[in-house]
Amino acid sequence: MLAQCFSSNVCLFNWRADEDKTGRTACSCAVTLICDSVRTCPCETERPTHLTFAIFSLLLHFAMQASPPLDQVFQYIDEHQDDYVQHLKEWIGIQSESSNPTKRDDVIRMMQVVGETIKRLGGTVELTDVGNEELPSGKIIPLPPVVLGKLGKDPNKTTVGIYGHxxxxxxxxxxGWSTDPYLLTEKDVTALLSESREGNLYGRGSSDDKGPVLAWLHAIEAFQALKQELPVNLKFIFEGMEESGSKGLDELLKAKNETFFSNIDYIVISDSAWLSKKPALTYGTRGLCYFIIEVQCANQDLHSGLYGGTVHEAMTDLIALLDSLVNSTGYILIPGIDSDVVPLTNEERVLYEAIEFNLEAFKHTIGTTELLHKTKEDVLLHRWRFPSLSIHGIEGAFSGPGAKTVIPAKVTGKFSIRLVPNMDPDKLSNQVMTYLNGVFAARGSPNQMQVALESGSKAWVAHVTDKQYDAGRRAISKVFGVEAELIREGGTIPVARSLQHTTQKSVMMLPIGSPDDRIHSQDEKLSRDNYINGTKLFAAYIAEISQH
Incomplete structure (x- = not known):
């Protein structure tokens, strides 16, 4: 290619001609921007008579082609991956368990560390007070502050809000952990190339959600280290109570909607996982209604030898009530429960046909031989798109080892229903209570029974034709070289709907975790490959969304 650039003894790589000490003309040559193997100007015989605008443009084109800015960012990320792992190790070492009151100081310290990290990037930070929490003992402890950060305020740039916890x-x-959950440990290294290592990073929070949060901050730092201007303005919403119901967050969103959130164009969340090894964009989650049924037959536990056959047993009533909720095919027996479910269109079903999902591998992972549905599409639809009912347990019944011949005086059954658009928790609650009261009345039992809704949240769904999803697709293609899968989550991530409903902004979930990361379980992990390429993905997304 270089040979084609020379004609008439004119050096196309010459920015200027300088006189050396001998009086000869020498080229100050930019060729090394294009080819590191060339160290001298190909044209040293004659001082160029002119450098036309076309030649200058060609030189600039070659230089840009040789090392595009985003490629430089990717290279920087690769070169600093060990630093990023060390940063994650430091964050994992903070035991920020939000459900454990004795660890509340650790959670608050974690929020302070996040705030300081944003400040080092040049951002401004507000550690926003969201009130207190009352423990069952009556003790009052502070809720961790929510970090609201800002970086950039150019009115001509797109503003992106990043949520994480x-x-x-x-x-x-x-x-049952294989390693200390609060000491990040890398193992299972499979690739041993000198410049590339793919291992798994084990530690609580590695995948959910400290790793992804750090990946965002590292992506920003890479732009800055290379003195590249960030192509977007950024705002950060990082909380410390997501694993405990995001207490105080909804009130904060409403209070700040007309100020902090007013100029945000898009909101992106990285708090989920891919369905397979193929990168994905998540555009929907199911909602959740959690119920308890309480049945009481006596004021104390009874000996079955003395009282069995003489009383209406609470456990018998409860089992009958739970059995009336769902049949052996998974069909929910509560009348009218699916009346508000948005009908499935042919266009939507096509999305499921393209998703990579292995039924046999799925069965092997969960340890079963047969599923409720036979095809990939039907399994995914019932996992994400249709409501489901699950029975979780019975409180008050004997469950220890050995034999105990007791008739429990009071038992409490627990079950939940996963909601999909456009199901409403209040309407569903009324349907459930009406149905169970009818079933119980038909039994003719004199026992006391009550049903209560413990918590309820609606489903969330976004528009996959939104510009933000276009940017996400292009970013995934740029980093991974594949088309992004469009998936939903069967679980519930209330913050997605809260952010979309309150701010009326476009919300997208851009995950970097794998389906085998074991979040919430023993040996939670994030692969080094996902961590580093996820950092590149976030950098690419920042570049792509700036084009809108």
Whole structure:
């Protein structure tokens, strides 16, 4: 290619001609921007008579082609991956368990660390007070502050809001972890190339959600280290109570909607995982209604030898009530429960046909031989798109080892229903209570029974034709070289709907975790590959969304 650039003894790589000490003309040559193997100007015989605008443009084109700015960012990220792992190790070492009151100081310290990290990037930070929490004992402790950060305020740039959380689920080595859950440990290294290592980073919060939060901050730092201007303005919403219901967050969103959130164009969340090894964009989650049924037959537990056959047993009533909720095919028996479910269109079903999902591998992972549905599409639809009912347990019944011939005086059954658009928790609650009261009345039992809704949240769904999803697709293609899968989550991530509903902004979930990361479980991990390429993905997304 270089040979084609020379004609008439004119050096196309010459920015200027300088006189050396001997009086000869020498070229100050920019060729090394294009080819590191060339160290001298190909044209040293004659001082160029002119450098036309076309030649200058060609030189600039070659230089840009040789090292595009985003490629430089990617290279920087690769070169600093060990630093990023060390940063994650430091964050994992903070035991920020939001559900454990004795760890509240750790959660608050974690929020302070996040704030200081944003400040080092040049951002401004407000550690926003969201009130207190009353414990069952009556003790009052402070809720962790929410970090609201800003970086950039150019009115001509797109403004992106990034949500994440840095609190974690409880973890103890004695619960079955292979390593200390709060000491990031890399193992299972499979690639041993000198410049590339792919291992798994084990530690509580590595995938959910400290790793992704750090990946965003590292992506920003890479632009800055290379003295590249950030192509967007950024705002950060990082909380420390997500694993405990995001207490105080909804009120904060409403209070700040007309100020902090007013000029945000898009909101992106990285608090989920891919369905397979193929990168994905998540555009929907199911909602959740959690119910309890309480049945009481006596004021104390009874000996079955003395009282069995003489009383209406609470456990018998409860089992009958739970059995009336769903049949053996998974069909929910509560009348009218699916009346508000948005009908599935042919266009939507096509999205499921393209998703990579192996039924046999799925069965192997969960340890079963047969599923409720036979095809990939039907399994995914019932996992994400249709409501489901699950029975979780019975409180008050004997469940220990050995035999105990007791008739429990009071038992409490627990079950939940996953909601999809456009199901409403209040309407569903009325349907459930009406149905169960009818079933109980038909039994003719004199026992006391009550049903209560413990918590309820609606489903969230976004428009996959939104410009933000276009940017996400292009970013995934740029980093991973594949088309992004469009998926939903069967679980519930209330903050997605809260952010979309309150701010009326476009919300997208851009995950970097794998389906086998074991979040909330023993041996939670994030692969080094996902961590580093996820950092590149966030950098690419920042570049792509700036084009809108």
């Amino acid at each position: 840095v609190d974690v689920q409880p973890a103890r080595f004695e619960d």
